[in-house]
Amino acid sequence: MRPVSKGYLACVGCLGAAALVWSGWSFFVRHSSNWSTETLVTLLLLLFLSWVCCCLPLYIRDDCTVDLSFISILTSTLLLGPEAAVLVSAISFPFVVVSTPDGKGYQHIFNTSPLKTFFNIGDHALSYWVGGLFYYLAGGVPGDISLPGVLLPALFFLLAAMFFNAVVMLLFYMLEYGTPFYPTIFQMFMSLLPSVACASPIGYFLSMLLTMKSGVWLALLFMLPLLLARYSFKLYLSFQRQQHSMVEALTAALEAKDTYTKGHSGRVSAYACRIAREMKLPAKRIELLRTGALFHDLGKIGIPDAILQKPGPLTPEERTVIQTHPLRGVGILENMDAYKDILIFVRNHHERYDGGGYPDGTAGEDLPLEVYILGAADSYDAITSARPYCTARTPQDAGRILRAEAGKQFHPAVAEITAALAESGELTRCIPSQEETGGGVC
Missing domain, CATH: 1.10.3210.10 (Hypothetical protein af1432)
Incomplete structure (x- = not known):
C-alpha cells in the first residue's frame, strides 16, 4: 500500500475516533437525564442485533457483501439518536467474526490489519455522525417516530451517511489505484442504495415494536423471519456461485487444451x-x-x-x-x-x-x-x-x-x-x- 494511502486510512480512523468520543460524551453525559433501564436494554439489544447481522453477511461476490446491520443503525438513530448509532456500530465491529467467501476460514480483527480495522471503524463512525448532523438539520427528534414527521429526518440521515461513506471509500481508491471520481462515486452510491432502501422500512418497523409493551421480545421474534429470508437468499446465491464456478472450470479446461x-x-x-x-x-x-x-x-x-x-x-x-x-x-x-x-x-x-x-x-x-x-x-x-x-x-x-x-x-x-x-x-x-x-x- 502506498504511504499516502496509509496516511489517509490513519487520518480517517482518527477523525472517526473523535466522532466516537463526541458521540459517547453526548449520549452518556450530555443526555444522561434521559437515561432509564429501558434505554439501556434497547441499546444492548441493538448492539446484539448489529453484531449478529454483521456476522452473517451475504457474499454477492468475493469482494462484495451485504448485511442487515443497517436495520439496527437506523433503529438506533430513530429511538436513541445518531450518537447511539455511532456507538452501536463502533462497539459491535471489533467482535464481528465473518466466514470467508470459500467457507474454509474466518475473518476477524486478529487476522486483519490493525490499520484497516481502525479505518473501517472510523469510516462508519464518521458516516453516521455526518448523517446525524443532517438528521438534526431536518428536525429529527430521537424517540419521535410519528408519521409523516419522521420521514424527512430519516431520509436525510440515510442519504448523507451513504454518500459520505461512498466518498470516504472512493478517496482511498483514488489515492491507491487512481480511480476516477466520476462516474465511480455514482456507481458506489447506487450500489449501496438497494440494500439500504430495503433495510430502512424494517428499521422503522423495529423502532415501532421497541416502543410497545414487551417490545424487546417482539423485536427478537420480528428478526426470526428475516434470518429465514436471509438463509433462503444465501441458498440462491450459493447456487449462482456454483454455476459460475462450473463455467469458470470449463473456461480453465479450454485454456489448458x-x-x-x-x-x-x-x-x-x-x-x-x-x-x-x-x-x-x-x-x-x-x-x-x-x-x-x-x-x-x-x-x-x-x-x-x-x-x-x-x-x-x-x-x-x-x-x-x-x-x-x-x-x-x-x-x-x-x-x-x-x-x-x-x-x-x-x-x-x-x-x-x-x-x-x-x-x-x-x-x-x-x-x-x-x-x-x-x-x-x-x-x-x-x-x-x-x-x-x-x-x-x-x-x-x-x-x-x-x-x-x-x-x-x-x-x-x-x-x-x-x-x-x-x-x-x-x-x-x-x-x-x-x-x-x-x-x-x-
Missing part, C-alpha cells in the same frame, strides 16, 4: 472494458460486457484439439467446424439464468459490421454497440498475440488494421476509438492491472 486461448479471455475482457469506458457506456452495460468477454470463447471446449492446436492455416472444412463455437457456447450457457444476458456476446462476437460474419450474418445497427466492442477487443488481442503460424504484431499495426476495416469488419466508431487506444498504449497498460486482479478490469 489450447495454449493460444490461455489468458486470451481475460485480456479481451480488460480491453473491452477500457474501450467501453472510453465510449462512455453505463457501468451496468460495461459489467455485462466484462462477463461476456470472459466467456465469449467457451464454445471452443467442444472443438477437436487437432483443429484448435493446428500449427498452420485451417482448411475450409476445419474453419467450418471452428465457426460453430459461438453456438456451442450458447448451448452451454442458455439454461443458466445467471448468464442469459451475456448470450448475445457469446453468439455474436464474430459478426461483422458489414454482415459478413458468423453465425447469422447480422449487420449494422441490428447488434448492440457492446458486441462490436467485444469483436474489436477480440481482434486486437489476436493481432498482437503470437500464434503457431504467425508472429505478434505491434499495437500500431493493430491500429492501422482497425482503421482499414472500419465500416467493414468493425463498427466505425468502435474501430476509431480502439485504434486510438492501441496507438497511445492505453490498451497495453490495462493488462498489468488485469493480471494482478485475476480478471478483466472494468
Whole structure:
C-alpha cells in the first residue's frame, strides 16, 4: 500500500475516533437525564442485533457483501439518536467474526490489519455522525417516530451517511489505484442504495415494536423471519456461485487444451472494458460486457484439439467446424439464468459490421454497440498475440488494421476509438492491472 494511502486510512480512523468520543460524551453525559433501564436494554439489544447481522453477511461476490446491520443503525438513530448509532456500530465491529467467501476460514480483527480495522471503524463512525448532523438539520427528534414527521429526518440521515461513506471509500481508491471520481462515486452510491432502501422500512418497523409493551421480545421474534429470508437468499446465491464456478472450470479446461486461448479471455475482457469506458457506456452495460468477454470463447471446449492446436492455416472444412463455437457456447450457457444476458456476446462476437460474419450474418445497427466492442477487443488481442503460424504484431499495426476495416469488419466508431487506444498504449497498460486482479478490469 502506498504511504499516502496509509496516511489517509490513519487520518480517517482518527477523525472517526473523535466522532466516537463526541458521540459517547453526548449520549452518556450530555443526555444522561434521559437515561432509564429501558434505554439501556434497547441499546444492548441493538448492539446484539448489529453484531449478529454483521456476522452473517451475504457474499454477492468475493469482494462484495451485504448485511442487515443497517436495520439496527437506523433503529438506533430513530429511538436513541445518531450518537447511539455511532456507538452501536463502533462497539459491535471489533467482535464481528465473518466466514470467508470459500467457507474454509474466518475473518476477524486478529487476522486483519490493525490499520484497516481502525479505518473501517472510523469510516462508519464518521458516516453516521455526518448523517446525524443532517438528521438534526431536518428536525429529527430521537424517540419521535410519528408519521409523516419522521420521514424527512430519516431520509436525510440515510442519504448523507451513504454518500459520505461512498466518498470516504472512493478517496482511498483514488489515492491507491487512481480511480476516477466520476462516474465511480455514482456507481458506489447506487450500489449501496438497494440494500439500504430495503433495510430502512424494517428499521422503522423495529423502532415501532421497541416502543410497545414487551417490545424487546417482539423485536427478537420480528428478526426470526428475516434470518429465514436471509438463509433462503444465501441458498440462491450459493447456487449462482456454483454455476459460475462450473463455467469458470470449463473456461480453465479450454485454456489448458489450447495454449493460444490461455489468458486470451481475460485480456479481451480488460480491453473491452477500457474501450467501453472510453465510449462512455453505463457501468451496468460495461459489467455485462466484462462477463461476456470472459466467456465469449467457451464454445471452443467442444472443438477437436487437432483443429484448435493446428500449427498452420485451417482448411475450409476445419474453419467450418471452428465457426460453430459461438453456438456451442450458447448451448452451454442458455439454461443458466445467471448468464442469459451475456448470450448475445457469446453468439455474436464474430459478426461483422458489414454482415459478413458468423453465425447469422447480422449487420449494422441490428447488434448492440457492446458486441462490436467485444469483436474489436477480440481482434486486437489476436493481432498482437503470437500464434503457431504467425508472429505478434505491434499495437500500431493493430491500429492501422482497425482503421482499414472500419465500416467493414468493425463498427466505425468502435474501430476509431480502439485504434486510438492501441496507438497511445492505453490498451497495453490495462493488462498489468488485469493480471494482478485475476480478471478483466472494468
